[in-house]
Amino acid sequence: MKKALSCALIGTLVISLSPIQQASAQSIEDLNKEIENLEKEQNTKQNETNKLEEKQNETENKINDNKAEQNKTQSDINNIDQKLTDTRNKIDAKEKQIDATNKEIEDLTNRIEELKKEIKDLEERIEKRDKLLKDRLRSIQQNGGEMPYIEVIFGSQSFGDFISRSISVNKIMDSDKEIMDQQKKDKATLEAAKIEVEDKKEKIETEKANLEAQKKELESLKQDLDKQIAQKEKIMEKLEEEHNHLEEYKISIEDEKQILANQAAAAAKAKEIAESEKGKLEQAAREQEEKARKEAEAAAAAKKQASENNNTSSSSSDSKSSSTSSPSQSTPEVTTQSGGGNGTFSWPTSGTISSTYGHRWGKLHRGIDFAVSVGTPVKAAAPGVVIQTNKEHGPGMNGYGNVILIAHSINGETYTTLYAHLSSMAVSSGDVVSAGQVIGNSGNTGHSTGPHLHFEIHKGGWNGDANAKDPMNYLP
The missing domain is CATH 1.10.287 (Helix Hairpins)
Structure with missing residues (x-):
């Protein structure tokens, strides 16, 4: 998992058309x-x-x-x-x-x-x-x-x-x-x-x-x-x-x-x-700089040798060119859904959105609900670290049932995503996850009126209503 997150981080940081030194x-x-x-x-x-x-x-x-x-x-x-x-x-x-x-x-x-x-x-x-x-x-x-x-x-x-x-x-x-x-x-x-x-x-x-x-x-x-x-x-x-x-x-x-x-x-x-x-x-x-230094030394030596050879021969030396390639960037699987947001996060599951973000009955519905059957795979919406997992009858997070919270650091900003009412969980607190990695399956645990996935995005750490954001603004 750590290796996958490392690749994802590198992929987001490297500019493919720029020289390696500048990208680094x-x-x-x-x-x-x-x-x-x-x-x-x-x-x-x-x-x-x-x-x-x-x-x-x-x-x-x-x-x-x-x-x-x-x-x-x-x-x-x-x-x-x-x-x-x-x-x-x-x-x-x-x-x-x-x-x-x-x-x-x-x-x-x-x-x-x-x-x-x-x-x-x-x-x-x-x-x-x-x-x-x-x-x-x-x-x-x-x-x-x-x-x-x-x-x-x-x-x-x-x-x-x-x-x-x-x-x-x-x-x-x-x-x-x-x-x-x-x-x-x-x-x-x-x-x-x-x-x-x-x-x-x-x-x-x-x-x-x-x-x-x-x-x-x-x-x-x-x-x-x-x-x-x-x-x-x-x-x-x-x-x-x-x-x-x-x-x-x-x-x-x-x-x-x-x-x-x-x-x-x-x-x-x-x-x-x-x-x-x-x-x-x-x-x-450092290795690239050392390589460039050696190539420069080699080019200088070749130029000097060519100059000396010009005195005795008119033949021209073959020019040498070197090419660099940028690391390939793996693109996570994109769903066919369209949220119209900035694409900071990917879709956590497939399915129809049955309830959107907003106030109702005098209370804030902090996220969006996906109408999916029990056992539908739930994926991490971005690379991150699992903050905690709570079981249905465990302490805290009352009403969420089986729930997973993941911390993310994206473009210098911290976010927390929440996945609730799960039937099962495949990760534990402290695990490093990559975008699109299956972290559990949807269910009907906690205060739920039917099988679905409840998904939240919080800017910063999870803090209830205080910093909840509309996930649709962050989905592609």
């Missing part, structure tokens, strides 16, 4: 210019690489800051989540306490019903005693005051009657006393029962109200915590989205760096080839 000098001058341009391109690529490294470092810092913010947000979420768990547990505990209190209230309600029955019985007994006591008081009043217990005793007719009357009086007195004591006790019990019921009822209702208030506060706290964790989760979602964008940007920078490194390597290889060709041409020039 002109070729060397062109090669010096090309080497100078390639050195400038290497410096440019290095500067671009340095800028990309600065962007990469800035992106790394942003990613680290993003990770730190994610860690802090996650820590906040964990703390809030722990508070939520504690709050839910407290709410559950309060609900259990409220349930227990409701059970106490239920038991107390039953007790109140029982007390109401007891109170009703007490009230009935008290009412009966009140009636009995009222009757006795009425009897006493009717008899003129206190009951004449002494008269009853001393009105006994005999000792046995005395004893009997004494016992009866004692029983009456004891009964009255018992009635009075029981009445007093029942009234006290009634009052105590009422107080107990009211106190317990008030206490339980107060406790229940407190528990309900505490539960309400906990539920309010839970709502606040739910809002906080929802906000934190939104922040976390945005941070994760930002992190993904930063990672993608970081990958795109790495891809750009790789492309720049490959372009720099291609420029270095092209420079190496140009320097090699320059050395060959310089060697050829």
Whole structure:
């Protein structure tokens, strides 16, 4: 491949109708210019690489800051989540306490019903005693005051009657006393029962109200915590989205760096080839100069000998002529297509152009599409060095599928051609290719709606939309 590119370079540099010395000098001058341009391109690529490294470092810092913010947000979420768990547990505990209190209230309600029955019985007994006591008081009043217990005793007719009357009086007195004591006790019990019921009822209702208030506060706290964790989760979602964008940007920078490194390597290889060709041409020039010197010496010697011979002979010497031939220039195969351009590049494949260069649907279509079936040979559009080859599922060049990028140095200008959606690739990064050399086959890989070859030309290194050119302006 290197030999083929060397021949192509020589072919483009040699002027067939000029003397060899002038062609060599002109070729060397062109090669010096090309080497100078390639050195400038290497410096440019290095500067671009340095800028990309600065962007990469800035992106790394942003990613680290993003990770730190994610860690802090996650820590906040964990703390809030722990508070939520504690709050839910407290709410559950309060609900259990409220349930227990409701059970106490239920038991107390039953007790109140029982007390109401007891109170009703007490009230009935008290009412009966009140009636009995009222009757006795009425009897006493009717008899003129206190009951004449002494008269009853001393009105006994005999000792046995005395004893009997004494016992009866004692029983009456004891009964009255018992009635009075029981009445007093029942009234006290009634009052105590009422107080107990009211106190317990008030206490339980107060406790229940407190528990309900505490539960309400906990539920309010839970709502606040739910809002906080929802906000934190939104922040976390945005941070994760930002992190993904930063990672993608970081990958795109790495891809750009790789492309720049490959372009720099291609420029270095092209420079190496140009320097090699320059050395060959310089060697050829020296050899031609040595040959011319020897021929001049030989001619001078012949002229001197002829002059001497003129003195003795009138015969003339045969003139000698020398002829030079210029190296043949191989012409790459020309297709029958017509692009109407300047012919800087040759057609990468044969076939109908199904889509041209230009803006559509708000996006630049950077090249032209050839409607060819899968497996159609794809050729390098000019001599150059393969910058890189990406497989369909490899990093970078998203959407191109299997793609090849080739760097070219033509007439002191650098170009990059791109061949996309290939079914197979026959070259690798760093390979030197000649114009018309088969580098792969067309296909339908990547973001493709059907089998075709997508072909781009960029002036300088590949840089997306920035330096894409209409290939039709460069095709013959």
